[in-house]
Amino acid sequence: MLTNKRLILSHFWLAFIVFGAALVLGAWQMFVRSPLNTWHFNPEFYYRSVTAHGSAMGYVFPTLIAMGFGYAITEASLGKELVGRRWAWAGFFLVAVGAVVAMIPVSLGLASVLYTFYPPMVGNPFYYIGVVMVVVGSWIWVALMVINFVIWKRDNPDKPVPLAMYANVAGCLLWGWTAVGAALEILFLILPVALGLRSTIDAGLARVFFSWTLHAIVYFWLIPTYIAYYTIFPRAIGGRLYSDAMARISFILFVVVAMPIGVHHLFADPQVGAGIKFMHSVFTGLVALPTLLTVFTICASAEIASRLRGGQGAFGWIRSLPWSNPIMLATALSLVMLGFGGAGGLINMSYQLDATVHNTQWITGHFHLIFGGAIVIMYFAIAYDLWPHLTGRALDSFGMMRTQLWLWFIGMIVTTFPWHYVGILGMPRRMAFYDYANPAIAPQAFSVTMSAIGGFILLLSGVLFLLVLIRGQFGARDEAAAYRFAVPLHMPARIPVALNSFGLWLALMVGLTVVNYGFPIAQLMALSETNVPAVYVGAGR
Amino acid sequence: MATETDHSPGEAVAARIERRWATLSIVIVGVLVGMAAFIGIHQATMPQGRVEIADPKTLHLSGEFTESNLGSEMAADGSVTVRAIGQQYSFTPQCIVVPADTPINLRATSADVVHGFLIEGTNINTMLVPGYITDLPVRFKAPGDHVMPCQEFCGIGHQGMWGKVKVVDKTAFRDMAAAKRRLTCVD
Numbered sequence: 001m002l003t004n005k006r007l008i009l010s011h012f013w014l015a016f017i018v019f020g021a022a023l024v025l026g027a028w029q030m031f032v033r034s035p036l037n038t039w040h041f042n043p044e045f046y047y048r049s050v051t052a053h054g055s056a057m058g059y060v061f062p063t064l065i066a067m068g069f070g071y072a073i074t075e076a077s078l079g080k081e082l083v084g085r086r087w088a089w090a091g092f093f094l095v096a097v098g099a100v101v102a103m104i105p106v107s108l109g110l111a112s113v114l115y116t117f118y119p120p121m122v123g124n125p126f127y128y129i130g131v132v133m134v135v136v137g138s139w140i141w142v143a144l145m146v147i148n149f150v151i152w153k154r155d156n157p158d159k160p161v162p163l164a165m166y167a168n169v170a171g172c173l174l175w176g177w178t179a180v181g182a183a184l185e186i187l188f189l190i191l192p193v194a195l196g197l198r199s200t201i202d203a204g205l206a207r208v209f210f211s212w213t214l215h216a217i218v219y220f221w222l223i224p225t226y227i228a229y230y231t232i233f234p235r236a237i238g239g240r241l242y243s244d245a246m247a248r249i250s251f252i253l254f255v256v257v258a259m260p261i262g263v264h265h266l267f268a269d270p271q272v273g274a275g276i277k278f279m280h281s282v283f284t285g286l287v288a289l290p291t292l293l294t295v296f297t298i299c300a301s302a303e304i305a306s307r308l309r310g311g312q313g314a315f316g317w318i319r320s321l322p323w324s325n326p327i328m329l330a331t332a333l334s335l336v337m338l339g340f341g342g343a344g345g346l347i348n349m350s351y352q353l354d355a356t357v358h359n360t361q362w363i364t365g366h367f368h369l370i371f372g373g374a375i376v377i378m379y380f381a382i383a384y385d386l387w388p389h390l391t392g393r394a395l396d397s398f399g400m401m402r403t404q405l406w407l408w409f410i411g412m413i414v415t416t417f418p419w420h421y422v423g424i425l426g427m428p429r430r431m432a433f434y435d436y437a438n439p440a441i442a443p444q445a446f447s448v449t450m451s452a453i454g455g456f457i458l459l460l461s462g463v464l465f466l467l468v469l470i471r472g473q474f475g476a477r478d479e480a481a482a483y484r485f486a487v488p489l490h491m492p493a494r495i496p497v498a499l500n501s502f503g504l505w506l507a508l509m510v511g512l513t514v515v516n517y518g519f520p521i522a523q524l525m526a527l528s529e530t531n532v533p534a535v536y537v538g539a540g541r
Numbered sequence: 542m543a544t545e546t547d548h549s550p551g552e553a554v555a556a557r558i559e560r561r562w563a564t565l566s567i568v569i570v571g572v573l574v575g576m577a578a579f580i581g582i583h584q585a586t587m588p589q590g591r592v593e594i595a596d597p598k599t600l601h602l603s604g605e606f607t608e609s610n611l612g613s614e615m616a617a618d619g620s621v622t623v624r625a626i627g628q629q630y631s632f633t634p635q636c637i638v639v640p641a642d643t644p645i646n647l648r649a650t651s652a653d654v655v656h657g658f659l660i661e662g663t664n665i666n667t668m669l670v671p672g673y674i675t676d677l678p679v680r681f682k683a684p685g686d687h688v689m690p691c692q693e694f695c696g697i698g699h700q701g702m703w704g705k706v707k708v709v710d711k712t713a714f715r716d717m718a719a720a721k722r723r724l725t726c727v728d
Contacts, residue, residue: 044697114694120671121654121696203655204670243559267588268657268666270650270673274588278581285574292566296559350577352586356664359657359692426661428692431700440661440688490552523592530672532597535629535654537696 002072002389002483003081007088009390011068012383014096015061016466019376022056023462025049030415030455035436035445043432047112050430052103054115057372059134060099062221065379066175067091067141069224070168072386074145076483077162077231078152084144091144094137102130110538114430116214117190119206122534125194128186135179142176145169153501160495163247164231164485170251171223173502174216177509178259181212193534200531204271205524211262212517219258219287221371225378226250229298229331232385234486236327239305242297244488248499250290250297256508257286260516267351268358271530272520277351279516284349291342295335302331304489326401330381333409334374341370344420362423365416372458373412377405380465389483393475400468407461415454418447586664593674595650600626606650612723613638613645615715625649627656627669627691630698634725636705640714641684647677657693660706668693681708 002008029049031037074082082088104126105111111123149169153161161169189206192198234241241247263280266272303317311317322328344366347353357363387395422444427434436445498504524530581587600606606626612634613623621643626633628651639645649658651669659666665679691702707726709717717724 043700047694047697047699112697118655118694202672204673207655207670242555246559246563266668268668270589270668270670270675271592272588273592274581274590277588278578281577282574285570285577288570288573289566292569293563296562296566300558346573350573350580351588352577352580355586355666358659358666359668360659360666426659426688426690428659428690430692430694431690433700438688440686490549490555527592527594529596530594532671533653535696 001079001081002075004071004075004085004088005390005392007082007085007092008068008072008386010092011064011071012386012390013469014092015064015068015379016383016469018056018064018099019061020462020466022053022061023459025053026057027455027459029053030452033431033433034448034452036449036452037433041432044109044112046432047114047430048106048109051106051112051114055102055106055131056099058115058217059131060095062224062371062375062379063134063138064095065382066171066220066224067095067138069227069382069386070141070145070172072390072483073164073168073227074148077164077485078148080152082144083148083151087140087144091137091140094140095134096137098130098133098135098137100130101133102127104130105538112537116210117185117206119185119190119193119201120203120532120534121537122190122193122201123537125191128191128194132183132186135183139176139179142172145172160500162485163241163244163488164227166248166500167223167227167230167251169502170255170505171220171227173506173509174223174255174258175220177513178213178216178220181209181262182214185209185213199534201534202524202527202530203532204269204530205521207266207269208263208272208517208520208524211265212259212513213262214265215262215284216258218367218371219254221375223251223254224382225334225375226254226294228378228382228385229294229334231485232382233298233327233331234301234305235484236385237302237305237322237325239301239308239486240489241486242300242304242489245492245495245499246293246297248495250293252499252505253290253293254287255502255505256512257283257289259509260512261287263516263520264349264354267354271524276516276520281349281351283512283516285346288342288346288349291338295338298331298335301486302328324398324402326384326398326405327381329402330377330384330405333405334377334381337369337373337377337409337412341366341374344369357423359429360423361427361429362420364429365419365423368419369412369416373409373416377408377412380405380408383465383469386483387469387472388478388480391473391475392477392479393472394478395468395472395475397468397471400464400471404461404464404468407457407464411454411457411461413454414457415451418450418454422447422451589676593676594672595674597650597652597671600650600652605648608633610723612725613714613718614723615718619643621645621714623647623649626652627658627695627702628652629654629696630691630702632658632689632691632702632704634704634727636707636726636728637689638707638709638714638717638724638726639681640711641681641708643680643711643714645679645681647675647679649675649677654695655693656691656695656702658689658704659692660687660689662687666692681706684708684710 105124111127306317311320
C-alpha cells in the first residue's frame with residue numbers, strides 16, 4: 001500500500017537527474033585524461049568536475065535513493081501510511097537545496113577540493129554548508145524511519161518486523177552514526193577555517209574523522225541493493241527467500257562491523273600507528289562475512305525459483321531462470337560485479353597488498369565496480385520494480401530495460417578492468433592529465449583509452465535508463481496490484497528478540513567505534529603542534 | 542510447496558546447508574586475516590609503528606628537513622637514509638638517488654598540503670601529511686630509473702608533480718657518498 005507516491009517519486013526523480021548530470025561529467029573526465037584527448041585544457045576544470053561528480057554520486061544520489069526507497073518500504077511492508085509526511089518533505093527539500101548550495105561554489109571553481117575535502121586545502125564555506133544540509137536532510141529520514149519502526153512494533157507486539165523494514169532501519173542507523181565522522185570534521189575542523197575564524201587545521205585528525213565516514217558510507221550505499229536482493233529479487237522471479245534469519249544476521253553484521261574499519265583508508269598515513277591499523281584490517285576482513293552469506297542466500301533463492309519452474313540438474317536449473325525478466329538480469333549482473341569487486345576489496349584490506357595499489361587507479365576502478373556497478377545496477381532494478389506502483393502506469397519496455405542493463409554491465413567491465421590494471425602498473429589517481437609520451441607512462445595509454453570507451457558505453461546506458469523511466473511516466477494507465485516483498489521459504493515460528501530489535505547492535509556499533517577510533521582521535525587531539533596553516537583554494541586566490 | 546509454518550524435514554536441511562556455508566565463510570575470512578597477521582608479525586611489510594611530528598612552518602629553519610639536509614645520506618655503519626619533502630607541486634629533491642640491494646630508511650614530510658608518492662615498478666607507496674613525518678623502510682632490488690608521482694590530490698597543479706628515483710649500483714653509491722654529504726640526482 002503506497003500512499004505518499006509523490007514523495008517517493010520526487011526522491012527517485014531528483015536522484016536520477018543528479019545521477020544523469022554526474023554521469024556526463026564522469027564520461028567527460030574519462031575522455032579528457034585519456035590519450036583520445038589531444039587538446040589543451042585548463043586542469044582546474046578537471047578537478048572542478050571531479051568534485052562535482054564525487055559529491056553528486058557519493059552524497060546526493062545514493063542518499064536520495066535510500067530515502068525514497070525507505071519511505072516506500074515503510075508504507076508497503078508495514079501496510080500503513082508513513083508517520084511524519086511533512087517532515088519527510090522537509091528532509092527532501094533540505095537535500096535538494098543543500099545540493100544546489102554546494103554545487104554553486106563548486107561550479108564557479110571556488111571549492112575544487114574533491115568530495116573527500118582534503119584539508120588543509122579549504123574551499124568556499126558554502127560547499128561544506130551545502131554538504132551538511134544534505135546530511136541533515138538525510139538525518140530527518142533516519143529519525144522518521146526509526147519512529148515508524150518503533151510505532152509499528154508498539155502496535156504489533158507479537159509480530160516480527162518485516163524483513164524489508166528491519167533492513168531499512170539497519171541502513172538508517174548505520175548512516176546516522178557513520179555520518180557523524182564527516183560532520184565532526186566539517187563542523188569543528190573545516191568550517192571554522194573556511195569562515196575565517198581560524199587559520200590552522202590538523203590535517204591528520206581531519207583524515208581520521210573522514211575515514212570514520214568514508215568506509216561505512218559504502219555500506220549505506222549498499223543497503224538498498226541488499227534489500228532488493230533479499231526482498232524484491234525472489235518475489236520478482238516467482239520464488240521464495242531461502243532464509244529470513246540469515247538475512248537479518250547479514251544486515252546486523254553491517255551495522256556492527258562497517259564502522260570500526262575506516263582506518264584501512266589510512267594504511268599509508270603517518271598519523272595513525274601500526275596497532276590501530278592492524279585492528280581495522282581485521283575488522284575489514286569481518287565485513288566480508290555478510291556479503292559471503294548474502295551471495296549464498298540469493299543464489300539459493302534463485303535455485304528455489306528455478307526448481308519451482310521445473311529447473312533440473314545440479315547446474316541445469318540456471319538455464320530455467322526467467323532471464324527475460326529485468327530484475328533477474330540485473331541481480332545476476334550485479335552479483336558478478338560484486339564478486340570481482342569484493343575480491344578486489346579483500347586485496348585492499350590487507351596492509352601488504354594495499355601498499356602496491358594505494359591511491360592508484362586500481363582503487364578508483366575498485367569502487368566504481370562495486371558502487372557504480374554492483375550497487376547502482378540494483379538501483380535501476382528497484383526503480384523498474386517500483387515505477388508502475390508509483391506512477392499508476394505500465395512500465396513495459398522490457399527490451400529497452402534489458403539492453404540498458406547489459407550496456408551498464410559491459411560498460412562497467414570495459415571501464416573498470418583496464419582501470420584496475422593500470423593501477424597495478426602504478427598509475428596515480430586524481431590527475432587531470434598524463435604525459436603519455438613519457439616512456440614510463442606510455443604502456444598505460446591503451447588501457448586508459450579502453451576505460452574511456454567504457455565510460456561512453458555507461459553514458460549511453462544512463463540515457464537509455466532515463467528514457468525508460470520517462471516512457472513509464474507517459475505509459476498506459478494501469479493500476480498495479482499492492483506492492484509486495486518476497487516471502488521466506490520457511491517462516492520461522494518465532495524470531496529471537498535480537499533479530500527483531502537493534503538495542504544490542506547499536507550498543508556494539510557505538511562501542512566498537514569508540515574502541516577502534518577512541519585512541520587515534522584522543523592521541524591526535526592531544527597533539528596541538530600538528531595544527532598546520534590552511535591553504536585556501538579557489539579561482540582568483 | 543511448504544507453507545509458512547510447516548516445519549518439514551526440508552527446513553532442517555536448509556538450515557544445515559546454511560550453517561555449513563556460514564562456517565566456510567568464517568574460515569575463509571579467518572585464513573585471510575591470519576595471513577595478513579602472519580606477514581605483519583614477521584615484519585615483511587608493516588605500517589609505520591609510531592606517530593612522529595614535524596611543524597611545516599619551521600621545516601626550513603631547523604630540524605632534519607632543512608634544505609641542506611635533504612637527499613640521501615650514508616651513515617658510517619653503511620645504512621642509508623633518504624630525507625625528502627613534498628610541496629605544491631614538486632618534491633625536494635626532485636630526483637632521489639639510492640643504492641640497489643641496500644636497506645634504506647625513507648623519511649619525508651609535507652611543507653603545505655597532503656601529498657603522497659608511489660614509486661612505479663615497486664610497492665613503495667606512502668602519504669605525506671603536513672605536521673607528521675612518514676618513516677618507511679624500503680629496499681630496491683636492481684639499478685634502474687623509476688618515476689615517482691604524487692598520488693594524492695594536492696591542488697590544481699597536482700598532475701605536474703612527478704619526481705624521479707634513480708637506483709644505482711651499491712659501489713657507485715658508496716663512491717658518490719664519499720665525495721658528498723647529501724646526494725641527489727638533480728641535474
